[in-house]
Amino acid sequence: MNLSCRRGVSRIIVRSFNVFANSHVVQSWNFLSENPEFEESDRIRHAHQVFDEIPEMDVVSATAAIGSFMKQNRHEEAICLFKRFFHLGIRPNEFTFGTVIGSSTLLRDAKLSRQLHACALKMGMSSNVFVGSSVLNCYVKLASLEEARKAFQDTHEPNVVSRTNLISGYLKDNNFEEALLLFGELAEKNVVSWNAMIGGCSQTGRNEEAVNLFVEMLREGMVPNESTFPCAITAVSNIPSHGTGKSFHACAIKFLGQRLNVFVGNSLISLYARCGNMEDSLLVFTKLQERNVVSWNSIIWGYAHNGRGSEAVAIFERVNKQSNLKPNRVTLLGLLFACNHSGLVDKGCFYFKKAVKDDPNSVKPEHYACLVDMLSRSGRFKEAEEFIHNLPFDPGIGFWKALLGGCQIHSNNPLSELAASKIIELDPRDVSSFLMLSNAHSVAGRWHKVSDIRREMKEKGMVRVPGCSWIELRGKVRVFVTADKNKELKGEIYGVLKVLVEHLSEFDPFISAIDDDFLY
Structure with missing residues (x-):
């Protein structure tokens, strides 16, 4: 038999091992899934048995078995099978380490990941690009940027995956300049690297940079995918720019077709709502083939932000009656916010009490704070004060700020001073509370009090963050800053x-x- 025939037979044998290992593990997983009485220890013991039954075990078939468990999200079993390598005298290769480090990352076990990295280092494989990329991805998600940078430097000839992982790390650490520099050094940018930059900028508040990067991506001829558009559209909605948003919507239809997935659809619902266009927001919501709880939350919050509380309540009732989805704490907060900013105080109190009775675990401090704000804005200070004193936990600074905001609206000076004193007690350098108290005194004409507060702020070196607003006119966004x-x-x-x-x-x-x- 000549050399080429031997290589062909060898490849067939390896492929057969992989197929056997995968099918054997999948059958085992199906058996365990159909029998929920198995405890975790039984599952791991059974995984060992499956592993030991694979004939003529070598590193390829063993790695395939681990990979199969990983694909089934059975990461604990995958890690246990890796430990069996050493008992069976099998030397892991770079693909074994890449797979098992991926499992440790998904388990969010930084200590285990470091041990696996050390093992790969000891066996001389840490510089392999497959191992290095997995280690880098792990450190970006679970550890420090310094460890991620060291793993990148140790990787021999890092590829686009390695560089994209490090870019994500820089953006997560809010180091935009380093991320942009590394991105510019990429010889070949793929859609994943573009998505990492656009998504990272959007998530760290660099919305204009995210929008500009998306436009640059299109100019370079790169085709965006379903992961690109939610990031880009979210960035536009944070600006918000209605004209640019409609352009991105048209672009999504061009590349993805008329039937947009739920993630793109949800981002569009929020976009139009933030731009005050609830008609288009509702149209996108209606046309969605598949809706999740985020879809319902987005439309409820959209109506809430636009002061249309009755419509928000109607949508909430629809999700309860027509959908099999269960509203979550974000849904409840949006509903309370809608009632708050539409004067539907009694209805808001009803929904809050109902939530406390039906599902007390879903009611968090932010819901309590929203109710305090609702009562304060409507001038029901006695109820608000009693509610704060009867809270099942110590009220934080947000509760007293909510009360102070209502006092400012209704010129309730005695209570505003009490709320301000509580805020200053909790945070002596909170600028906003000083300003709110100053405004309350100015409305009441107590200019000597205003002067005293301003003097105290100046002595403490407290600086007000300048206000900022913007308007989109003829396709151009104009930004205005206080005293500019x-x-x-x-x-x-x-x-x-x-x-x-x-x-x-x-x-x-x-x-x-x-x-x-x-x-x-």
Whole structure:
């Protein structure tokens, strides 16, 4: 038999081992799944038995068996089978380590992952690109960026997967410059590396960079996939830019077709809602072939943010009656938020009490805080104060801020001072509480109190974060920052402001006292 024939026979034998190992493990898994009386220890013992029954065991068939358990999400068994390698005298290869480190990552066991890395290092395989990529991915998700960077440096000829994992690590650590530099060094960018950059920027609040990267991706001829669009559309909705969002929606239909999946659909529902276009948001929701609880939450929160509480309540009732999905704590929070900002106080209290009675574990501190805010905004301070004192836990700073916000609206000065004192007691350097208290005193005309608060803030070196707003006009987003004197249209902006002040001064004597130096 010549050399080429021997190689062909060898490949057939290896393939046969792989098929046998996979089918044997899958049959075993089916048997265990159909018999839930098996304890975890029984499952692992049975896995050992399956492993030992594979004939003429070698590293290829053994690795295939481990891989099969990993695909079935039986990572504990996969790890136990790896330990059997050494009892059976089998030397793991780079694919064995890559697979088993993947299992330890999914188990979120950093200590085990480090042990496996050390084992690979001892056997001289840590520099292999397959092993290195798995180790890098593990350290990015479970450990420190420094360990991930060291694993990257130790990898011989790192590929696009290795570099993409490190890019994700940099973005997770909010190190945008390093991520962008490494991304620029990629000789061949694939859709996964583009997705990592776009998704990382979107998740770390760099929404404009995420949008620009998506546009650059299209210009370079890269075809986006179903994982690209949720990240890009979420970034647009955070800006939010209605025109750009509609363009991205059209782009999604062009590349993915009319039947968008639930993840793209959910991001579009949120996009249109944040842009104030609830008609298109509802249209996307209606056209979705498949809906999950996030879909229902997105439309409820959309109506809530747009002050349409009645519609949010109607959608909530629909999800209870027409869907087999169970509302979660995000659903309840959206419902309470909708009732809060639409004046539906009694209805909000009803839903809160019902949730506490039906599923107390789903009610979290943020739901209690939302109810305090609801009662305070409606001027029901006695109920709000009693509710805070009867909480089953110590109220945090958010509860007193909610109460202070309501006091500011209704000029309840005695209670606002109590709430402010509680906030300052919990966080002496909280700027927002000082400002809210100052505003409450200014509404009541207590200018000496306002002066005292401002002086105290100045002495403590407390700096207010400038307010920021933006508007999309003729396809361009214009950003405005408090006291910004560097705008190209500064003259026109402050000219309009002066005209407004002149008109308003006819109705409010305080406004007439504002001089030109304040405006400019």
